[in-house]
Amino acid sequence: MRVELSANVFTDGNFELLTRLIGYFIEARHDWIADDNETLVVMDGYFRRHAPVRAQVWSSLVRKEPTRQVWSAGRPEPPTVRVTHESLPEHVEDLSATARVVLENKGGDGDFLLAVAHVFRAERIIEAKERRWLKFVQGGGSGEVPKVVRDECADFRRVKRVVFLLDSDRWTPGEPSKHEKAVAELRAEGVHGHILRFREIENYVPNCILAAVAVPRQQRREFDERLKSLRGLVPEQRAHFDMKKGFHDSRTQAARVPDEQRQLYGSLRQTTVVALRKGFGDGLTALLLREAKAGRLKEEDFGDLGPGVCDELREILALIERIV
Incomplete structure (x- = not known):
């Protein structure tokens, strides 16, 4: 998280808590943000008194330009947590969790x-x-x-x-x-x-991932027809299809569009409904993660x-x- 420390946290009784918090900044668990020059001056003096060996290193943590652009393009920068003398103990506990x-x-x-x-x-x-x-x-x-x-x-x-x-x-x-x-x-x-x-x-599992599902040879033709039929759905139909179970009526064991979706899928041929009877089963997100890690x-x-x-x-x- 982005953390901003007010000048009044730099007091003698807070040294242990501040050291703990600075440890999180050093390991890049959280980011230390400071735009107030008065706070920087107070901080420098505090570190020189209480941690002279570490003073230069610790002060540089808050001054250096961030080297990791962790807030990725296209996503807003997260809010900043503002820590005061009164809130320091509770904030340190929250940031350690x-x-x-x-x-x-x-x-x-x-x-x-x-x-x-x-x-x-x-x-x-x-x-x-x-x-x-x-x-x-x-x-x-x-x-x-x-x-x-x-x-x-x-x-x-x-x-x-x-x-x-x-x-x-x-x-x-x-x-x-x-x-x-x-x-x-x-x-x-x-x-x-x-x-x-x-x-x-x-x-949200893309079609290219479904194509990588392991299927027994004797079921391959049926599976390919199922995937072809899925690709034929318009986005609104694809978004609300039961990807795991398909158009399967557990009572009759037949292919059937649920009553709640009859208008949505009214344009489908019965052959398409039958082809999508079984869905694509469980384990799709595990396959998705495997392919994502592999860069595919x-x-x-x-x-x-x-x-x-x-x-x-x-x-x-x-x-x-x-x-x-």
């Missing part, structure tokens, strides 16, 4: 977020996850996520370093998500989060899913960058 992203499925959804971070070059998020400065928290079912978010926020006193991500579970484009009321309440409490525009995380995925692959997709993914990354 692990940032959290609450997800419905921390395994699959977490793989998706890391894949997107690799493709959109969100190095700060990748590093934070690797160094355990950031963790994904299992929220359970979507109805449990708000409770888990509040439980995680209870660990913080000044800065709630918790965000959340939810599937929209929308049947059709523009339909209000059933989660909007709960999300509005969390936002009113100062907790940031995002509801996906598309139905679920899996709807580009921003344009997400852009092919429809207008505004890349902007939404950047918005999600910016949401996480606020807390790391």
Whole structure:
């Protein structure tokens, strides 16, 4: 996070807390920001008195031009945490804690977020996850996520370093998500989060990744026909298709479009509905992460899913960058 220290934190009784905080700046866990010349003068004098050996190094931390452009292009710069003498103990505790992203499925959804971070070059998020400065928290079912978010926020006193991500579970484009009321309440409490525009995380998996799904030889022809049919959907249809289960009626075991989506998919031929009967199963986000790490995925692959997709993914990354 971006941290600004006021001049009144540099007092004799705060040396241990300041040393701890400076350690976070040295390891680039957080960024120290200072634009006030008066604060810099006070800081220099303080370091010369209390840490003469380290004074020059520590003072240079706040003066040097940032060498890592961690706030990636296209995403807004996160807010600055302003620390005063009164808030220093609580702020240090909050900044030492692990940032959290609450997800419905921390395994699959977490793989998706890391894949997107690799493709959109969100190095700060990748590093934070690797160094355990950031963790994904299992929220359970979507109805449990708000409770888990509040439980995680209870660990913080000044800065709630918790965000959340939810599937929209929308049947059709523009339909209000059933989660909007709960999300509005969390936002009113100062907790940031995002509801996906598309139905679920899996709807953001590009077609090129689906083509890499391992399929037994005897099922290859059927799978290729399924993928061809998926590619034939318009973006609004692709965005709300049940990617894991397809048009499968568990009661009759037949291919069937849900009643809630009959208008959306009314233009489809029955042969297309049958071809999409099975969907693409589980494990898509794990495959997405593997291909992203290998450099076989580009921003344009997400852009092919429809207008505004890349902007939404950047918005999600910016949401996480606020807390790391």
